[in-house]
Amino acid sequence: MVVLLLVDAFRWDYPSRTTFIQRLAQEGVQGHFIEPFGFVPREAYFGGLTPEQAGYTHLFHHDPEHSPFRINAGLQYLSDRQLYSQSSGLRDKIRDAALPLTTPFGARYLSTLNIPLQLLDQFELSERYAPWEKGRSYTSIFDLLDQQGRPWFQCSWPLSTAIQPHDDTSLTRHCIEQINASHEFAYIHLMDLDWCGHLHGPESLEIAQRIKTTDRCVEALYRHCRKVSGGNLTFLLFGDHGMVTITKSIDLWAELQKTGLSLKHDYLCFLDSTMARFWFRHREARERITALLHTLPGGSVLSESDCQRHHLAGCPAANAELIFLAHPGIVIQPNFFDFSSQCTIHGMHGYDPECRDNQGAFIEHRTDGSRQGSLPCGIRAWELFPLLLDTLKLSHPTPHRVPEVIAPQSTATKSFTLSTEAEPFIREQLSAATKEIVAEIPQARSIYVTGGFGRGEGTVRRTETGYTAVNDYDIGIISPVPVTVDTKALGRRLATRLNLDYVDINLTGPFGTHWENSQLNFDIRHGSQVLWGDPDELRQLPEYDAAHIPVTDGFKLIFNRLAGILTTPLEHHGQHLHVPPEKELYFSYQIIKTLIGLGDSLLIAWGAYDVSYAKKKDRLKELLRGHAEFRPVDIDRILYGYAAKLTADSIDFTACLAHSQHLPALVTRTLQVICGPIVRQPTSSLSLTDCFRLIEMGYAQSCDPRLDNEAVLAALHFQPSAETLVSYRQRLYQLIALLGFTLLTSGSEQTDFWNQLAQLSQLWEETPLPRDFEWNEALCRQRHYLHHWEQFCH
Numbered sequence: 042m043v044v045l046l047l048v049d050a051f052r053w054d055y056p057s058r059t060t061f062i063q064r065l066a067q068e069g070v071q072g073h074f075i076e077p078f079g080f081v082p083r084e085a086y087f088g089g090l091t092p093e094q095a096g097y098t099h100l101f102h103h104d105p106e107h108s109p110f111r112i113n114a115g116l117q118y119l120s121d122r123q124l125y126s127q128s129s130g131l132r133d134k135i136r137d138a139a140l141p142l143t144t145p146f147g148a149r150y151l152s153t154l155n156i157p158l159q160l161l162d163q164f165e166l167s168e169r170y171a172p173w174e175k176g177r178s179y180t181s182i183f184d185l186l187d188q189q190g191r192p193w194f195q196c197s198w199p200l201s202t203a204i205q206p207h208d209d210t211s212l213t214r215h216c217i218e219q220i221n222a223s224h225e226f227a228y229i230h231l232m233d234l235d236w237c238g239h240l241h242g243p244e245s246l247e248i249a250q251r252i253k254t255t256d257r258c259v260e261a262l263y264r265h266c267r268k269v270s271g272g273n274l275t276f277l278l279f280g281d282h283g284m285v286t287i288t289k290s291i292d293l294w295a296e297l298q299k300t301g302l303s304l305k306h307d308y309l310c311f312l313d314s315t316m317a318r319f320w321f322r323h324r325e326a327r328e329r330i331t332a333l334l335h336t337l338p339g340g341s342v343l344s345e346s347d348c349q350r351h352h353l354a355g356c357p358a359a360n361a362e363l364i365f366l367a368h369p370g371i372v373i374q375p376n377f378f379d380f381s382s383q384c385t386i387h388g389m390h391g392y393d394p395e396c397r398d399n400q401g402a403f404i405e406h407r408t409d410g411s412r413q414g415s416l417p418c419g420i421r422a423w424e425l426f427p428l429l430l431d432t433l434k435l436s437h438p439t440p441h442r443v444p445e446v447i448a449p450q451s452t453a454t455k456s457f458t459l460s461t462e463a464e465p466f467i468r469e470q471l472s473a474a475t476k477e478i479v480a481e482i483p484q485a486r487s488i489y490v491t492g493g494f495g496r497g498e499g500t501v502r503r504t505e506t507g508y509t510a511v512n513d514y515d516i517g518i519i520s521p522v523p524v525t526v527d528t529k530a531l532g533r534r535l536a537t538r539l540n541l542d543y544v545d546i547n548l549t550g551p552f553g554t555h556w557e558n559s560q561l562n563f564d565i566r567h568g569s570q571v572l573w574g575d576p577d578e579l580r581q582l583p584e585y586d587a588a589h590i591p592v593t594d595g596f597k598l599i600f601n602r603l604a605g606i607l608t609t610p611l612e613h614h615g616q617h618l619h620v621p622p623e624k625e626l627y628f629s630y631q632i633i634k635t636l637i638g639l640g641d642s643l644l645i646a647w648g649a650y651d652v653s654y655a656k657k658k659d660r661l662k663e664l665l666r667g668h669a670e671f672r673p674v675d676i677d678r679i680l681y682g683y684a685a686k687l688t689a690d691s692i693d694f695t696a697c698l699a700h701s702q703h704l705p706a707l708v709t710r711t712l713q714v715i716c717g718p719i720v721r722q723p724t725s726s727l728s729l730t731d732c733f734r735l736i737e738m739g740y741a742q743s744c745d746p747r748l749d750n751e752a753v754l755a756a757l758h759f760q761p762s763a764e765t766l767v768s769y770r771q772r773l774y775q776l777i778a779l780l781g782f783t784l785l786t787s788g789s790e791q792t793d794f795w796n797q798l799a800q801l802s803q804l805w806e807e808t809p810l811p812r813d814f815e816w817n818e819a820l821c822r823q824r825h826y827l828h829h830w831e832q833f834c835h
Contacts (some may be wrong), residue, residue, distance in 0.1 A: 042270035043432050044227045044277065045086075045425075046262065047197070048255060049235035050390065051280025052243060053400045054656070058252050061260040062404065065276065069406035070446050072416025075394050076282045076401065078351040080313070082422050087172040088179040089426030089441055093355030095179075097167035101156075101311060103320050103359045104165035109139035109151060111162045135161065144169045144176070150199040155380035156311075163309055171200075182226070182426070185435045192223045197230035209233040213258040217265045226433060227266065231258060238284035242387030242648050243398070244587035248284075267408060274408045275432050279425070280401025282390040286649035288664055289718070290374035290384040291339040291367070293317055300329050312376040315391035316340075318361035331363065338669035340367040351394065368667035369396045370647070387588070387648065397659045414446040455570060457494040459687065463501040463508035467494065470510065474535050474544065475572045478518060482526050486551070487519045487574030493686065495569035498654045500686055502626075504540075511692075512630045513543035517565065519578060521551055542627060552581035560594040560645060563587065568652030588648035593743055595642030595715065596736050599708060600774035602638035603781045604830050605631045606701070607823050611784060613816040618784055620698070629697035635704060636682025639711045646715040658683035670710045670724050678703060705782040705794070712736075730797070733775050740771050770834060776802055777826050783819060795819075 053073045056063050077085050079098025084090040092098045105111060132153045140148050147166045156164070170176040173183035173195065186193050196216050201207070204215050209231040220227050233251055241247040259278065267274045293312060302308055307326040311318045317334075321327040334342050343364045348354045353364075367373060369392045374384040392399045403420050405412060405428075420428075427441030457467045475488055492515035493499040500511040513536070518528070528546040535544040556562050566582040609628045612619040620628045637654070640661045644650040647664065651657050658680055665676045678700050685692050710724075712732035717724035719735060727735075750769050779798040783791055795814040802810055802822075811818055 042225060042227065042266055042273065043275045043429070044229065044262070044266050045429065046259065046276070046278045047086075047228070047230045048259070048278060048280050049230065049232045050238045050282060050284050051234055051255070051278075051402050052238075052283035052398065053280070053402045055234075055252055055280070056402050056404065058249060059256040059259075061256050061263070062278065065259075065263070065278070065406040066402075066404045068410070068413070069276075069404060070412050070414055070416065071405075072403045072444075073397075073419035074279045074281070074401035074403040075419050075421045076390075076399070077422045078353060078394055079316075080391060081167050082281060083168065083172050084179060085422035086425050087181040087183065087429075088177075089423045089437075089439070090179055091352040091423055093352050096357060097360050098353065098356065099311070099313065099318065099360070100167060101164040102167050103163055103309060103311075105163045108162050108165045109142040109147070110135065110153070110164070112138055112142065131158075146171045146174060146199075149202070154377050155375075156377045157304070159305055160309065160311075163305070164311065180437070182429050182433070182435070185430075185437070186226055186433070189435075191225045191433075193226040193228070194220050194224045195228040197228060198232060201230065201232075207232075209255060209258050213261055216262060220266060220269060222269045222271070224269075226429075229262065231255065234280075234284075238388040239386045240388075242286055242588045243284040244286060244648055244650070245387070246584070246586035246589070249584055249586055263406075272408055276404075276406045277425075277428070277432075278402075278404045278406075279420075280403075281422075282401050283397075283399045284388040284390055285369050285392055285396065285398045286647055286660075286664070287372055287384065287387055287389055288370035288647045288649075288667060289339070290372045291337065292375070292382075293337070293365070293373050294375050296333060296337060297330070300333060302326050302329060312373050313391065314372050314374075314376050314378060314389055315367045317365040317373060319363040319365075320358070321362055327363070334363075334365045337365075339371040339667045340365050342366075366393065369393065369399065369663035370649075371667040392663075396663050398663065412446055414449045416444055417447055418444075420444045456497050457490070457570070458497070458499040458501050460501055460508070466508040467499060467501065467510060470539050471514065471572055474514065474516065474539065477535060477538075478516070478531070478546075479573060481531055482518060482520065482524055482548075484520045484522050484524055485518050485574070486521055487578040488572045489517045489519075489565070489569045489579065490572055491515045491517055491565050491569040493654070495564070496652050496654070497570075498687060500630075509539065510541055512627070513541055513545055514539075515545045515547070516572075517547045517549065517569070519549055519551055519574070524548055552578065554581075554583050556582055558583070558585045558589050558591070560590050560598065560641075560650070563590055563650070564652055587644075587650040590645050590648075590650055591743065592646050592715065592719075593736070593739055595645035596712075596739075597774070598638045598645075599635075599642050599711065600778055601834065602631070602635035603704075603708070604774075604777045604827065604834070605634055606704075606781055607777060607784075607827055611820065611823065613820070617787065620694075625694040626692070628701075629692050629694045632697040632701050632704075633682045633685045633692065636679050636700065636707075637686060639707055640679045640683065643711060643714065654683050654686050658687070668714055670714050675703075675707060675710065678707060701785050704785055705790070708778065708782075737768060737771050740768050772801070773826065773829055773834065776822075777830060780819065780822055780826060783814065784823070798822075 056066050056071070076082055077092050077098070079092060080100055081095065081097055084095035135153055135158070136151060139151060143151055143166060147169045151166065153161060172181040183193060196212060201212060204211055212231060216229050234248065234255060237248050237251045263276055266276065297310065304310070307322050308330060309320040319330060331342065343351070343353070343366055372384055372389050375381060390399055400419065403416065424444050427443050430437055430441060431443050456464050457471065458464055471490060478488055479485060489495065494510065494514060501508045502511050528548050532544040532546045536542065562582060563585045566579055566585050569579055571578055609624050609631060610621060612621060640657060641650065644657060644660065649660055649664065651660065662676070662680060665671050665679070681696070681700065709729050712729070713724040713727045716727055716732045716735045776798065779794055779801060783794040783798060786794060791814055799810040799812070
C-alpha cells in the first residue's frame with residue numbers, strides 16, 4: 042500500500058517539533074517540499090505538470106465567456122455601496138444562481154469570496170474537475186490505477202468538508218474506518234495546521250499545540266495503514282507549503298484608486314493575499330499600473346526571467362498579463378479573500394517558492410527500509426508524480442525523473458558547535474567547567490549551557506593547541522537551596538583557566554510553569570543543553586512560543602549589546618576612535634553581537650524569533666526585503682553578524698570597524714520599524730528621541746518604574762533628580778546608546794549625539810557635560826555608565 046498524506050501547511054521545520062513524525066523522518070527520507078507558484082497544485086501532484094503545463098496558477102482565471110457568474114453581468118449597474126457589499130445574503134443568492142453553470146466538483150467550493158461584485162462575471166474556476174474525474178486534459182495517477190483495476194481511496198478538500206465536525210481528528214477517524222486491505226493507494230488531506238497558522242502565526246503556542254495533535258493523527262493513520270497492508274507500506278507525508286510570519290500589510294487597492302483608471306473599463310485585477318494579477322484593456326492602463334507597482338514598497342513585478350524561473354512563461358494570458366508578488370511577510374490588505382481594511386491574520390503562504398519558510402516538509406518512509414537519506418535540493422511538487430509512478434510501479438508515456446536521495450549521515454549526539462574538528466576541544470572545556478562548578482556548588486541539581494553552544498552553533502577559533510570558544514560560555518546552574526558562592530568570581534576564574542573573555546554563570550532555583558515568557562527563558566527552554574544532572578530539567582519550563590516574547594525584550598537586547606561595545610577599552614588618536622590591537626577580536630565580536638541583536642529584536646517584534654542563528658539569518662534575509670527602511674546594504678550588514686557568528690573564520694576587524702560606524706543609523710532604523718506600528722505612524726516620522734520615549738512608555742506599562750527605581754537607587758551612590766515617572770534603568774540604557782553613537786561617529790554627527798547625550802544626562806549626572814565634545818570626558822562617562830550598567834542591568 043502507498044499512502045500520500047498531505048498535511049496542509051506542515052512547514053519544513055515542523056518535524057523537529059514532533060515525536061512520531063520525526064522518528065519516521067529519521068528512519069526514511071526527508072527534505073524540503075517546494076510548492077509550485079500560486080495556489081493550484083493538484084495537477085503537479087497527480088499529473089507531474091508544471092504551472093505552464095497546467096495552464097493556471099490560481100483559484101480563478103480571466104474567462105468571462107465561461108464564468109459561472111456570467112448570469113450576474115448586470116451587477117455592474119448596482120450602486121458603489123452594493124458593488125462592494127460583503128452582505129452574505131446577496132452573495133449567497135449570487136452563488137446559488139451560479140451553481141448550475143459549473144461542474145459538480147467546482148460546485149463543492151464555488152464562492153464569490155470577497156471579489157467586488159462588478160468583477161464576478163469576469164472570472165472562471167481554474168480547477169473544474171478533480172484529479173480522479175473525467176474531463177481533465179492530463180492523465181493522473183488515479184487514471185493509471187483505474188486502467189489496471191487497482192482500488193484507491195481519497196479523503197481531501199473540498200469533498201471532505203462533508204465530514205463533520207470538519208477537523209483533523211474527525212478526518213483521521215473517517216479514514217481509519219474506510220481504508221482497508223484492498224486499497225493499493227490512499228490520498229489523505231489534513232487541514233488544521235493551515236487555518237491555525239493563518240490565525241495565530243507559525244511561531245505561536247497554538248500552532249505548537251496543533252502540531253502535537255497532528256503528530257497523533259499521523260501516528261494513528263500510519264499504524265492503521267501498516268496493519269491493513271500486512272506491513273508492506275510506503276508512507277509519503279508532505280506539507281504542500283509552509284507558513285511565513287506576517288510583518289506588515291500594504292493597501293494596493295487604495296493605490297490603484299489613485300491611478301485615475303476605471304476598474305473593468307480600463308483594467309481588471311484579482312488581489313490575492315500575497316500577489317496581484319492584472320489584465321489590461323489598453324496600453325496606457327498597463328503603463329500606469331506597471332509604473333505604480335514598480336514604486337510600491339513591499340513587493341515587485343515578476344520579470345521575464347522570474348516567469349521562466351517559476352515556470353510561468355507558457356501560461357495563457359487568461360492566467361495573468363502581469364503579476365505583482367509581495368515580499369515574504371507582506372500581505373495585500375484588503376484582498377479578494379478578506380476585504381477588510383485591517384489585517385487580522387498572523388501567518389501566510391503563497392510567496393516565492395524559494396522562500397525557506399514558505400516551503401513544506403517532505404518525509405518518505407518505507408517499511409522495508411529500501412530508501413533512506415535526504416533530498417539535498419528538496420522535492421518540487423511535480424516531482425511527486427514520478428515518485429508515485431515508481432513506487433506504484435506504473436508506466437507513463439512521458440519520462441520522469443525520481444528525485445535523487447543521498448545516503449544518511451551518522452546521527453551522533455547533539456553537538457555544541459558546527460565544527461567537527463573543534464567539537465572535542467569544546468566538550469573538554471565544558472566538561473572541565475562543569476567539574477569545577479560541581480565541586481564549588483555541591484547543592485547544584487543541574488547544570489546547562491545556553492547561548493550559541495547550547496544551540497549547537499557555538500563560535501570557535503583556532504589556537505596553537507587546538508580550538509577554543511570565542512568570547513564566552515553562558516552556563517546556568519539550578520539549585521533547590523540557596524547558594525552563597527560568588528558566581529561572578531567563579532566565572533572569572535573559569536574564564537582565566539579556559540583563556541576566555543567571560544564565563545557568565547546564571548544561578549536560579551528550580552524551573553517551573555510560573556516562569557514567564559521572555560527571550561532569556563525562551564532560549565533556555567529551546568536552545569540549551571544539560572551538561573550535568575537531570576536530562577529533562579529544561580522541560581520543567583513552559584513550552585514558550587516566539588509569538589509572545591515581549592517586545593521590550595528586544596529593546597533591552599539592543600541596549601545591552603551597545604553596552605557590550607563600550608566594555609572594550611577604547612582610546613582615541615586625534616579625532617578618531619582607536620581599538621588597541623590586543624582588543625580587536627573582542628571589539629569585533631561585540632559588533633557582531635550587536636548586529637545580531639538588531640536582527641533578533643526585529644524578529645521578536647514580528648513574533649518570528651528562533652534560537653537558531655542559521656534559521657534567523659535565512660528568515661531575516663526574506664522578511665527584511667519587505668521593509669524599505671532597510672537598504673540592501675543595511676540588510677547585508679545585519680546578515681553579516683549572523684554569518685560571522687556561524688563561521689568565526691570570517692570575523693574581520695576591518696569589516697567590523699566599518700560596520701560599527703553605521704550602527705547609529707542601523708539602530709535608529711530598527712527602533713523606527715519596531716515602534717512605528719505601535720503608534721500607527723510612518724516609521725520615517727519617528728526620531729530617535731521619539732523611539733526612546735515610546736520605549737519608556739512601553740516599559741512603564743509592563744512594570745511600575747517607581748518600584749524599579751528603588752532597586753536602582755539602592756545601587757547608586759548619589760541621588761538623581763526626582764523624576765519618579767521616568768525609569769532610571771531605561772534612562773541609563775539610552776545614555777549608553779547615545780554615548781556609543783558619539784564614540785563611533787565623527788564630525789557633525791558626533792556633535793549631534795553629544796548634544797543629545799548632554800540633554801538626556803541631566804537626570805544622571807552630578808555635574809553637566811561640557812557643551813563641546815571632549816574625548817577625555819566621553820571616555821570618563823564610558824567608565825561611569827558601565828559601572829552602573831554592570832550593577833543593575835547586566
